[in-house]
Amino acid sequence: DSGDGDDDDEDSDEESKEQSRNRILKQREEEKRRRDLEEQERQVLSLSVERFAVPEVLFSPTDIGLNQAGIAEAIVQSIEACDPKYRAAMYHNIILTGG
Known part of the structure; x- marks a missing residue:
């Protein structure tokens, strides 16, 4: 241990990156779920003659x-x-x- 705190900063950066990744993944999942629900609610009726x-x-x-x-x-x-x-x-x- 060098005692200068670099390991703690690296661990903190890794946690922040991991938290950021998890937050982005969660947002993507929520957006996909919202789009899927909207698609299920949408009804299309095509009429011709x-x-x-x-x-x-x-x-x-x-x-x-x-x-x-x-x-x-x-x-x-x-x-x-x-x-x-x-x-x-x-x-x-x-x-x-x-x-």
């Missing part, structure tokens, strides 16, 4: 083989089933948006 095909079925169900009225026909049938004195008001209150 479905964006247009699905709404079209509402107006023309026969396009996919359904033998039933589309939304326009269903509205007319519903209003026509009401008392005639209310029909004009009902037709005037229809608002269709989209597209």
